[in-house]
Each structure stands twice: as C-alpha cells, then as structure tokens.
Amino acid sequence: MDTIQQTIQPQGSHFIDGAHVEDKAGREILCRYAATGEVVATLHSATPAVIEQALASAKRAQAEWAALPPVARGRVLRRVADILRDRNEALSQLETIDTGKPIQETRVADASSGADALEFFGGIAASLTGETMHFGGAGGDFVYTIREPLGLCVGIGAWNYPTQIACWKAAPALACGNAMVFKPSEVTPLCALKLAEIFVEAGAPKGLFNVVNGYGDVGAALVTDARVDKVSLTGSVPTGRKVYAAAAGNIRHVTMELGGKSPLVIFDDADLENAVSAAINANFYSTGQICSNGTRVFVQEAMVKPFTDRLVERTRNARIGDPLDPETTIGPMITDDQRQKVLNYVRIGQQEGAQLLLGGTCPDGPGYWIEPTIFGGVTDGMTIAREEIFGPVLSILSFSDEAEVTARANATEFGLAAGVFTADMKRAHRMVAALEAGTCWINEYNLTPVEAPFGGVKLSGVGRENSRAALEHYSQVKSVYVATGDVEAPF
Numbered sequence: 001m002d003t004i005q006q007t008i009q010p011q012g013s014h015f016i017d018g019a020h021v022e023d024k025a026g027r028e029i030l031c032r033y034a035a036t037g038e039v040v041a042t043l044h045s046a047t048p049a050v051i052e053q054a055l056a057s058a059k060r061a062q063a064e065w066a067a068l069p070p071v072a073r074g075r076v077l078r079r080v081a082d083i084l085r086d087r088n089e090a091l092s093q094l095e096t097i098d099t100g101k102p103i104q105e106t107r108v109a110d111a112s113s114g115a116d117a118l119e120f121f122g123g124i125a126a127s128l129t130g131e132t133m134h135f136g137g138a139g140g141d142f143v144y145t146i147r148e149p150l151g152l153c154v155g156i157g158a159w160n161y162p163t164q165i166a167c168w169k170a171a172p173a174l175a176c177g178n179a180m181v182f183k184p185s186e187v188t189p190l191c192a193l194k195l196a197e198i199f200v201e202a203g204a205p206k207g208l209f210n211v212v213n214g215y216g217d218v219g220a221a222l223v224t225d226a227r228v229d230k231v232s233l234t235g236s237v238p239t240g241r242k243v244y245a246a247a248a249g250n251i252r253h254v255t256m257e258l259g260g261k262s263p264l265v266i267f268d269d270a271d272l273e274n275a276v277s278a279a280i281n282a283n284f285y286s287t288g289q290i291c292s293n294g295t296r297v298f299v300q301e302a303m304v305k306p307f308t309d310r311l312v313e314r315t316r317n318a319r320i321g322d323p324l325d326p327e328t329t330i331g332p333m334i335t336d337d338q339r340q341k342v343l344n345y346v347r348i349g350q351q352e353g354a355q356l357l358l359g360g361t362c363p364d365g366p367g368y369w370i371e372p373t374i375f376g377g378v379t380d381g382m383t384i385a386r387e388e389i390f391g392p393v394l395s396i397l398s399f400s401d402e403a404e405v406t407a408r409a410n411a412t413e414f415g416l417a418a419g420v421f422t423a424d425m426k427r428a429h430r431m432v433a434a435l436e437a438g439t440c441w442i443n444e445y446n447l448t449p450v451e452a453p454f455g456g457v458k459l460s461g462v463g464r465e466n467s468r469a470a471l472e473h474y475s476q477v478k479s480v481y482v483a484t485g486d487v488e489a490p491f
C-alpha cells in the first residue's frame with residue numbers, strides 16, 4: 001500500500017506555465033498531517049528565479065486571456081467548476097490531509113464552494129459590460145465606459161480554506177480578464193497546486209493561474225513587484241497591514257480579508273435549539289479556525305442558564321478523531337504552534353476569572369488536538385473577549401437589553417461578521433442596521449453563498465469577495481468621451 005507521502009507528494013513545489021516546477025535551492029517546507037504530525041510532503045519555498053518565472057508567465061497569459069471573447073472565458077471557468085465537482089471526493093481527501101479538517105466538512109465546504117464561485121463568475125463573465133451616457137439629446141455627444149481587467153493579480157491565502165480561498169480569488173479575477181499568481185499559506189501548500197492543474201486541463205492558457213509556494217517573504221516579493229496590479233490577501237491583521245502598506249508603494253488595488261472577533265447575539269425569545277446549533281457552528285466548525293466565527297456569544301440574561309446547559313450538553317457529543325472518518329466532527333488544529341497559542345488563551349481566560357465550563361485540554365496522542373472549549377461568565381475587558389483566538393474557544397457573555405448589547409457588540413476594532421437570534425424581526429433588522437460588520441446573519445450563522453458579498457469593515461478588511469460586488473474589485477472602468485460637433489476654444 002502507498003504511504004500518504006507517496007500519494008500526496010506533488011511533482012513540484014510550484015505550478016507555473018502549465019507545469020510543475022521545482023527549485024530545491026528554496027527553503028524546505030515540511031507539510032505535516034495535523035492529525036498525526038507525520039510529514040506527508042516536502043516542498044521548497046520559491047526562489048527569486050521561480051517568482052520571476054511565475055510573474056512573467058502570468059503576464060503573458062493575461063494578454064492572451066483578455067483577448068478571448070468573454071463567453072469563452074466563462075466557459076473555461078465553468079469547466080473548472082465541473083471538474084472540481086467530479087473530483088470532489090479526491091479533492092476533499094487532499095484538503096483534509098492538507099488542513100486536518102474532518103472529511104465531513106471538506107466534502108461540502110471546500111472544492112464544492114470553489115466550484116460555486118467558478119460557476120457563478122463563469123456565468124457572469126459574458127455580461128460584464130460598460131454604460132453609455134448621452135449629452136444633448138439624440139445624435140449629441142456621449143460617453144461610453146469600458147470595463148477592463150486590472151491585469152496581473154496576486155492572491156495570498158490563509159491556511160484554513162486553501163481550495164476555497166484560491167477559488168474565491170481566482171474566479172472573479174479571471175472572469176474579469178485578469179491573470180493570477182497565487183501563494184498558498186506555507187502550512188497548507190497542496191490544494192492550490194491541484195487547482196492550477198485543473199485550470200490547464202479545463203482549457204485555460206498556460207500561466208493564467210500560477211501557484212508559487214513559500215513563506216511570507218515570497219508573498220512580500222510578489223506584492224512589491226511592479227508588474228502586479230492588484231493584491232488580494234486572506235490572512236491576519238498584522239500581515240494585512242504589511243501587505244496593504246507594500247501595495248501602497250506602487251498605488252495598487254487591494255482586497256483584504258482579515259481577522260475578526262465577531263458577536264453572536266441571542267435574545268431570550270430565540271429558538272433555543274437553533275441558537276445552540278448556531279453557536280456550535282460559529283465556534284467549532286473547522287476547529288474554530290474561521291475568520292468570521294461568532295466567538296463572543298452574547299446571551300440575554302434569562303436565556304443564559306438554559307442556553308449554557310444545552311450548549312455544554314450538545315458539545316459533549318462532539319466526535320474528536322480521525323479526520324478521514326466520516327463520523328468525526330472535530331479535527332486537530334493546523335499546527336502545534338497554533339494549538340499552543342490557543343492553549344495560552346485558555347490559561348489567560350482562567351487567570352482573568354472566566355469560568356471554564358468544558359474542554360480546555362488536549363487529548364493524548366500525536367497530532368495537534370484540542371477539545372472544544374466553552375467559557376462562561378466572560379466580561380468585555382477579558383483578553384479572550386477582545387483578541388482573535390482562531391481556535392475552538394467560545395465565550396458566553398450575558399446582557400440585559402438591546403441598546404446595551406449593540407454598543408458592546410460594536411466595541412471592538414474588528415468588523416467582519418455578526419449574528420442575531422430573535423423571534424422579533426423588527427428588532428433583528430434594527431440591530432443589524434446598527435452593527436458594525438460587513439456580513440450579518442439573522443437566525444443563522446456563517447453561511448456564505450457565492451451570491452452574497454463577503455468581507456469586513458474596520459480592521460477586518462477592505463473590499464468584498466463573492467457576488468457581483470467582487471467584480472468591482474477586479475476591474476476598472478475606462479471612460480470614453482465621444483464628440484459629435486465642433487470643438488470650442490477660448491482663442
């Protein structure tokens with residue numbers, strides 16, 4: 001039988017101009033399966049020569065791609081979507097090995113979510129048109145606009161959704177006629193390589209979607225290259241600050257999908273089971289490694305006890321185990337470093353007086369496991385209520401009324417997402433209007449259909465992914481004034 005490594009090891013660390021590329025001069029990237037700590041693939045961080053090759057080939061491919069009729073571009077993207085769906089099982093297994101996320105999740109949320117984006121933007125490609133503005137009636141002057149691609153885009157990804165992040169960035173970029181060089185997170189380098197192969201198989205010009213693997217310095221080199229017209233990052237706020245500043249040097253476009261500390265507000269008229277389900281999804285899906293997670297769970301006073309009891313009871317049913325077993329509902333953290341960071345927050349939570357109601361410890365054995373953790377009695381000033389943990393740690397905070405909870409929910413420098421659970425729809429709409437967040441859910445949490453814009457306000461980012469809104473961030477408008485009469489001049 002093949003070992004995991006024999007099956008998983010890619011033919012090269014990068015995929016450029018239609019082929020796998022290797023340059024062993026680059027620093028090693030050891031790709032570990034988070035469930036066991038086993039090294040499943042060894043890659044090398046891109047050298048300057050590899051980066052140059054990727055950018056030059058993408059630049060060439062962009063001109064070829066932009067010259068195609070939009071309907072032909074759309075067809076290629078839709079073919080990519082079809083292949084992703086046909087190979088969902090194999091791609092889900094790879095995603096599980098790349099990230100440690102349970103197969104139960106990767107089967108429905110990764111390649112399939114990527115396919116949705118490619119299908120949506122593939123369908124829209126042919127309907128990207130300009131506008132016409134008339135002056136002085138029929139036969140008079142007019143302006144028409146042309147929606148143009150930006151050119152060469154760089155995508156940089158976080159570790160939690162390697163396939164989805166690559167697709168959410170590539171699909172709108174390519175639909176608009178751009179090319180993309182994508183750099184995955186150094187801890188999940190595998191999935192985007194497969195996606196790059198599939199683009200070529202679906203008929204995309206070689207070089208249109210290149211993947212270079214590497215550490216932060218590779219991302220930095222891509223961002224500062226003068227040929228790059230746009231940078232889209234999914235990552236942490238500190239990295240976002242650096243990338244945004246670097247892009248400013250050349251006055252380049254950016255999309256920043258950054259971190260969060262989102263509120264999930266549960267009023268005492270909400271359906272208890274639905275609210276508990278949402279709190280579970282908003283904190284423990286992907287072992288809590290989701291930027292939009294509702295980690296500050298504000299519960300109205302009368303609801304605190306029944307909500308807490310039921311949440312703890314149901315969370316005891318979480319099945320921690322082999323991520324490739326379809327019954328498993330909780331996988332490991334991505335790396336031991338990330339687990340240590342989360343455990344440190346658990347310690348700080350206890351030191352600052354929060355009540356540890358469940359979890360907080362690590363199951364025995366290899367791999368980067370941590371139990372789903374619930375804190376009660378959390379107050380706004382506590383570190384665990386202020387900082388992004390990016391792990392399975394849920395904080396329950398109690399509140400008395402709407403005005404109070406709205407102010408407290410907004411008292412954060414982040415603004416990615418928010419959720420409100422109530423039977424009173426007037427209150428729900430009033431609250432979401434007042435919440436400082438880019439994405440809100442009423443009586444749900446963390447659903448992100450491709451038709452809806454996704455993105456943050458405040459420190460959580462700029463720009464939007466998905467929906468027609470993303471097209472604005474991957475294209476620019478040229479305005480063309482057409483005169484029909486003589487030219488007036490003062491002398």
Ligand SMILES: NC(=O)C1=CN([C@@H]2O[C@H](COP(=O)(O)OP(=O)(O)OC[C@H]3O[C@@H](n4cnc5c(N)ncnc54)[C@H](O)[C@@H]3O)[C@@H](O)[C@H]2O)C=CC1
Nearest residue numbers: 157158159184185215216219220235236239257258259291
């Ligand atoms: N808003 C969103 O859509 C999402 C946000 N995130 C955020 O991402 C974070 C976790 O992901 P990480 O991979 O740890 O984030 P990170 O910020 O450490 O790294 C993100 C990516 O940026 C690259 N990078 C690092 N330094 C760079 C530099 N100077 N220039 C260019 N690229 C550089 C990394 O190699 C990686 O590919 C969390 O804070 C989370 O909130 C994660 C998923 C979705």
